[in-house]
Amino acid sequence: MITAPIIVLLRTKTSSEKASTTGSPNETIIYFTNNIFSLTFLPYLGEWTITENMNIERVHHTASTLTNECVLVTGGWGGSAELYNPSTGTWTATGNMNTARAAHTASSLANEYVLVIGGVKNDVALNSAELYSPATDTWATTGNVNVARAAHTASILANEYVLVAGGWDGSVALNSAELYNPSTGTWTTTGNMNTARYYHTATTLANGYVLVTGGFSIGVGILNSAELYNPLTGTWTITGNMNTERYYHTASTLANGYVLVAGVWDGSAEFYNPTTGTWTMTGSMNVARVGHTASTLANGLVLVAGGYNIDVGYLDSAELYNPSTGTWITTANMTARREFHTASTLANGSVLVTGGHNRFGMLNSAELY
Structure with missing residues (x-):
């Protein structure tokens, strides 16, 4: 038998x-x-392959996917920028930004420009902003934000304005927020958040609201609070608290509209239901991590990669979250340990990871999942 x-x-x-x-x-x-x-x-749970190194080592940089499918990487303690071509797997230096910066944000606008905002240079928070034109491969300054800030968030609204919220001004956490008008290149203040925070997350929901979660506030510590920005009224409303305090975490929108938040020293994860305004714990990651990346794949799974673990140190491990089962599955390790790197989903479904740092210093390596 x-x-x-x-x-x-x-x-x-x-x-x-x-x-x-x-x-x-x-x-x-x-x-x-x-x-x-x-x-x-x-x-089969995927593999990582090395692609060409960037020209510059980078950490706390940004990566933006352009309409031509190239990826624009900017800053990371320098003013340089470069483009990754997925068709050839190569990097090309492009025009330098007008100001060197790290811990800034980069937003892809409807007019195909990329808006870079704030950041830090020589431990000084910046109020400058600039625009990258893919057509001319050049940078031009645009209106300054009203408040210098780094480690903030930037969210594109339905009306194509860009909402900037929170951050660090060089001494304290910020609760201020402002809006960029792409048509005029100017900034206007909007309602303040209820809690000052930096290294938080911001997620634009299907209803047009922006959900802000966690972060760090000097004098308070790591936060579990969350709040919603209403673009129609310009005001913030407190929503349900997360079950766990989090910063250097990630927030990913799932196919059902829920927001998956993952990362903190205990490896826990939870999701936000926009309909009820409540948080529900889900399966914990196999490896606790912060400073990682999270990418929603075409098959609905969420790929989490790298970061830092308080016991192990810098991580090369990666895992997949299955929303159908609420569980995590270990997948292939990256070729390098890295924290504060970037992850960009390409048109062919691959995920491009760039830079970051580990115990050997800043990295210029890149790889594909």
Whole structure:
């Protein structure tokens, strides 16, 4: 009597197999065990491949996907910028920003320009902003924000304005917020948040509201509070508190409209229901981490990569969150340990990770998941 199950593993070829075997480089490989009784399908969980290094080592930089599918990387303790071409896997230096900066934000506007805001230079928070034109490959200054800030958030609203909230001005956490008008290149103040914070997250919801979560406030510490910005009234309303205080965390929008927040020293994760304004704990990550990245994939899974663990140190591990089961699955490790890197989802479904730092210093390496 046959009792042992057959296990079928479906996956695409690895990089080495693509180079050394015949047939299509993207064909599925099938593995069988010996005894046949039942079928168990194990999904292939991806791999990381090295792509060309950036020209500059970067941390606390930004990465923006352009309409031509190239990725613009800016700053990270310098004023340089460069473009990644997914078709060739190569980097090209582009025009330098007018001001060197790190811990800034970069927003892709409807007119295809990229708006870079604030940040820090030589430990001084900046109030400058500038625009990158993909058509001319040049930078031009635009209106200054009213308050110098770094480690803030920037969110594009339905009316194409850009909402900037919170941050650090060089001495204290900020609760101020302001709006950028792309048509005029000017800034106007809007309602203050209820809590000053930096290194928080901001997520634009399907109803047009912006959800801000967690962060750090000097004199208060790590925050579990959350609040909503109403673009129609320009006001902030407190919504349900998270179950756990968080900063250097990530926030990802799921297919059902919920917002998954992940990362803190205990590895916990939870999701926000915009309809009820409540938070629900979900499965914890396999590895606790902060300073990581999170990318929502085309299949609905969320890829979390890298970061820092208080016991292990800098991480090269990655894992996938399945919204259907509320669980995390370990996937292939990155080729380098990194924290405060960036992750960009490309048109072909791959995720490009760039830079960051580890115990050896800042990185110029890049890789694809």
